[in-house]
Amino acid sequence: MTFGRLTTTVAALTFCAGGALAEGKLSIYHWFEYIPQELLDRFSEETGIEVTMDTYDSNEAMLASLKGGTLGSYDVAVPGDYMVQIMRDEGMLDTIAEGELINKANIEEQWLNVDFDPGRMHSIPYQWGSTSFAVNREVYAEDIDTTDMIFNPPDALKGKINVLDTQGELLALASLHLGIPQCSADREQLKKLSETVNAAKAHWASFNSDGAKDVLVSGDAAVGMIWNGFGAKARVEGAPIEYAYPKEGYVVWMDNVVLLKDAPNRDNAIKFMDFLLEPENIAEVSNFAQYTAGVKGVTPLLTDDLKSSPEQNPPASAPAGTFVKVCDQETQALYDAIWTRLKK
């Protein structure tokens, strides 16, 4: 969509100036606003590797670009859980041999054997978090822990709602709202899903992913579907919002650094992955992006703000989150049709 390809070149200038030999390059394909520049600079300083980064704003946009011919020009990308599975099935990922990653043992137990990449053959954890929504408490003071805020909003919030422009997460949240399974092929359930989102859309102001934080800060939206860390940033930037843990459920996700097939600098990609498995490095990402790392020993390195952030600590009453499922081809076509009908 908007912030397209913001190419950042992190030349290891200090090294070039010092006359040291460049240790080659690393080409990263990453989400927007998701890694601190200082961390990339430090990686360059420590290894002498020159880093370049392009950014994307949705898993699907990244997949489309890679399939459109840029596979082979990047070393690593950072897809979400379901997208790792899709890319693996498409044969777009390279396998990390056993023992190649020195710091693999740093991965937290619960993230070592995940459904989307059993045994972590292609990926390492980057950050994980949840997708729900935040509500402006100056506009609406009552109970917000229900998906009604998005799909059946009270009058005070009508016309003041921003939703993420991501099909997977929005339709997954709508399915949780209706209590129907994801990747359902049941006609009645899908009709209900389509009707629900279409009726709710009348009350939505916009679909915006990369502006999801800004619309809450500026007050353009009083309810914003948002990723928890992005919501925390909005709160820190002054939005009087509270992040909701709806009783119907919400989405959880994990972004992962994957080794891409035909990586031009495979060795440097492995070095970068090892670098991100060091607690002090990945903690820096967490402190920046306000999400949770999947690496042991990170917690003591987090800022106090992050440790106590309500976006990080669901109340005991909150249900567990749900991962977005990968549907088979025929079922996916039905969800695509629902999305097109929603946007017409």
Next chain:
Amino acid sequence: MAGLVPSSGKSAAFAPARIWLMLPSWASIGFFLLLPVLLMLVYSFLTKEFRGGVVWEFSLSSYDRFFLDRGLFGDEPPQIEWTYIAIFWRSAWQAGLATILCLIVGFPTAWFIATRPSHTRSLWLFLITIPYWVNLLIRTVSMKFLIRDNGPLNEWLMAIGLIDAPITMINTNFAVQLGLFYSYLPFMVLPIYAAVERYNFALNEAAADLYAPKWRVLWLIVLPVVRPGVIAGCILVFVPSLGAFLAPDLLGGAKNWMIGSLIEDQFKGAAGNWPFGAAVAMVLLSIVLVVLFIYARSHARASEQ
């Protein structure tokens, strides 16, 4: 397009070299324009690969999907598909309105510039182009800041007492229209300026001598002479507006697709349906070609008379 004088090719000295001189431009048109369009044409008749890409099997399913509605599950009796017609219609009236507004504002502007003393004209043209040194994306985002509910425009309107509560402008058709109008205005001004600049103002005096009122001078003399510039300006505004996706996306809140956003989603979005995206692009291209063809014919007929 605007008033290009057809070269009569009288300089025989260049005749033998003509082919070689033409080669670079034909090669770049062929390679960067015709070849990609041809590729899209081929893609639109191929089978969709799951999650982006194409399978090299002939299929009409993209066009079938565009024109026929077989229900959510694809097993109902086919009816006319209104979804995409609605998207095309929305794009067409937005682009048409933007063209009319650009003409209303652009014509007097171009006239004003062309009637300045010649040494200040370049300064006026320079002023017109200044905003376009900034990337379109940045300008569109800035527009969003200006018109938001608690943005400067609403605050100013409230300060002067014109309104009591902010008017919702952002995420509406109005905002999309504003974005289109603002983005493409110079494409209207510049060709009209080029036409007016060559206009012989002695004709006005001659008409006045014959007691023609001002509106009649404008209608019977000025407009027919500068018509090519006006038409070129209209085409240059209408065609890109038709395929715009930044304005509907950023200013319209991405709620109601225009053609550009529909196509974009087929390639970049979750649907990943490249053949369908190509088919939509082909339908759009066909409509634009038909419009241009009708114009070219009427133009040819007019110049015969």
